[in-house]
Amino acid sequence: MSGLNRHISATQLARLVRIDPGTRPYYQALASSVRSLILDGGLAVRVRLPAERHLAAELGVSRTTVTSAYDRLREEGYLASRQGAGSWTELPDSGALGVDNPWVAAESGGLLPMHCAAPAAGAALAAAVEAAAAELPRYALGIGYEPTGLPALRELVAARYTERGAATRPEQILITPGAQQAMNLITLQLMAPGDALVVESPTYPHILDLARLRAARIVPVGIPPDGWHLDLLTSAMRQSAARLAYLMPDFQNPTGRLMGDEKRAELVAAARACGTTLVIDESWAETAVDDVPATRATAAFDTDGRVISIGSASKLWWGGLRIGWIRTTAAMVRRLAVLRAGVDIASPVLEQLVVARLFQDIDAGRAERRRALAASRAALTAALAAELPSWTYTMPHGGGVVWARLPGPTATPLAEAAASRGVRLAPGPWFGVDGTLEAYVRMPYTQSPQVVTEAVRRVAAAFHGGPGPVRRSFEAVTPAL
Template sequence: MDRHLSGSQLARLLAIDPDARPYYRVLARTVRSLVLDGRLPVRVRMPAERHLAEALSVSRTTVTSAYDLLREQGYLESRQGAGSWTALPDASSLGADNPWLAGEDDGLLPLHSAAPSATSALPGAVAAATDRYPRYALGMGYDPVGIAPLREAIAARYTARGVATRPEQILVTTGAQQAIHLVTTMLLSRGDPMLVESPTYPHVLGLARTRGARIVPAGVPDEGWRDLDLLTSAMRQSAARLVYVIPDFQNPTGHLMDDAARAALTAEARRYGTTLVADESWGELAIDEGARAAPLAAFDTDGRVITIGSASKLWWGGLRIGWIRTTAATVRRLAMLRASVDIASPLFEQLVVAALFEGIEESRAERARLLGVSRDVLAAELAVRMPDWSFTTPRGGGSLWVRLSGPSATALVDAAACHGVRLAPGQWFGVDGTLEGRLRLPFTQPPQVLVEAVRRIAEARLRGAYGIRPAEPLTPSL
């Protein structure tokens, strides 16, 4: 027989603070949390909108808006004349209400994003690019592999960091995300195994699912890559064609892979015939003295390491310029592949980044100073207000990977949003809903923003079960 809930049953289960605003979003978030933690089973028929509105003493429009939002997110399915049932969204979708997709004008403190604001060098670089821009007017205006000055600057930076590189080995892309997309498209076919760290950069999981790859997660230990056994044994057992790693201030853990581990990893990849894709987008953001390592490609002897870099973390995400370092032959293959996407990256932004490379050491010093202050402030505030949480303070990067003491990150994210803070739960960074007890807290915001955000999170924790009063056990009607 069909399982269903009455309006009064669901209202008791929800137990939402009547002062929560906007109420329809809080209602939708609370239902979503109940589904995710199993208190509201999948395929339970929800009460009619008017019945739930009466039970909650709100307007029917409010409930209708909440149901509409749940349908958009994939947590509710409806059929005309038959009602609505709880559901789980497709695994390949992050959901319509994912905070990453939220606009900047929603008034919430954006602790869901680790993107820093623009460096002070940006205005000067924009002025320099403006002066140089007219020189390109007599040409086509685009180059599929990137303009020569930028490729030369990127190649020179790799050479200075210990891995000799020619401009022909660089492909400029429209952000690191496009770089990852091009590489996975070139290397992966449907059903191929792709090995990723767990946790990892969430958008890579989406790309892998889009390609139809079989995702193979390998856990990153709390102490980092001192022991590569989990990674290398997964490489061997899965026969993965591609391994995606973030060796520099790993997102979200902040771990830095040392030179010995990099050498061992490339040797294992050579042994098993695997291609390593090293995302070094955070590579220039060392905070502590001596927190540096050679690029992973410095340990490569046969062209199996493909390196991805980006201007977004060191200088500014709005530039949308990334790059790929690989063999010259692979650059040509990737340039042909991108022709179906956008042909080339915007000229003006490339000129801006080329100008920024001229003062890269100054930008690195500025980032290290500002991020260091914010990191220490965030760590200190958490120690005072949430002493039961644990984390390892990273030597660089942009975030803390926090282990919560209870209940779930999903519930905390919902409660924090009601207190004006957007958070990134651990599930975003894991495979198949794992890492529920984790939270990524970036320190890319100014110290005063972080202090206020932690205060609000602490306030959300004090209000019962993360802002939702204890609910009665669910016993659906039969």
């Protein structure tokens, strides 16, 4: 019974299921809605559900109706119960779902890379490299190790945070070899085995890898279609006594959602009340595609060093530069700089000089990336409408991916079928825990319009007429409603 210290209230669950009171039979609709929440990651596995009488009162139905829904979920393997312990969410075993381990991805050359949301370099890169190379000899007079990063780049990153509403000094910035290394250092410094880490569901796969490496307890919180529910995040932080929460308010990967300033302020206040440190990944923050209201950096609402921000040059300029950064307190920067001595010592000087050059004309870089992403997003969505009209999604206003929902939980077998057609896909379970999110795939629009159009054509061929496992899997796991 360990790990069942989380629960969801009747009020919270009633708001998530959203069933028309006139639906008949109501118990089947309730069971189906809860099942979908579990599979989509909106309701975590091993969370206690409210007592039947409490949920019935909240929904305005009879207790017998809720009992029948719970019984249905138990029969299907989505609910487990024990006398005196209540009922909690579960998943059927992977064999029953007809899927293989979703975390094992075999490397294969020659496939269209739709599993990776990484854009090509912008036009300004060549000139920035040339200018940085001309500047490098001056730095070669020193030893080349700057554990906190080159002062010139730290100043530019700090200035950008100040522009985004979070007054920042250069000594609050640590330059790292990419955002991934930033996450590694933060979790190494602040996370001990057994600590709880709150994450969104879906979330960035590599933070899950790091959490497992640190032997942390992963506490997923679903993101409903209307965005973050702060009461659910707060409940998760409080109930798990989480020391850290990793969130992506800026064009969240993979949903593409953008958190407004009011919710950011509430989020920071909630973390403060729960004693939780927020690790805010802003890797996509500079990639708005549409005209959206300007948002402040989440750190702008921080008053006690509770927000640690992560940024990267990868999405705006190019991933091959391998330059990222951490914004935190000056004291934490010093501790992280000491810690990294046993990890990577310092970031490469030439790449830092290149990024510093690119920062000096960040508006041009943003405009160029916006044009490219807009063209590829238009191509992707047009191809999806023409080739895969049964797939649904919410149009992202920025970032680089579409989080597409399939008609059934067949993402993993679809990815296998797509590989046989020359496309590597990222199925939903990569972005969740406990085997959830099988009804989703992430479709990036960071490649050229030609590439994404061809990729969708091949994926559609796999989906409609490809190898049999896709269709058979769908038939096997679709509930008989």
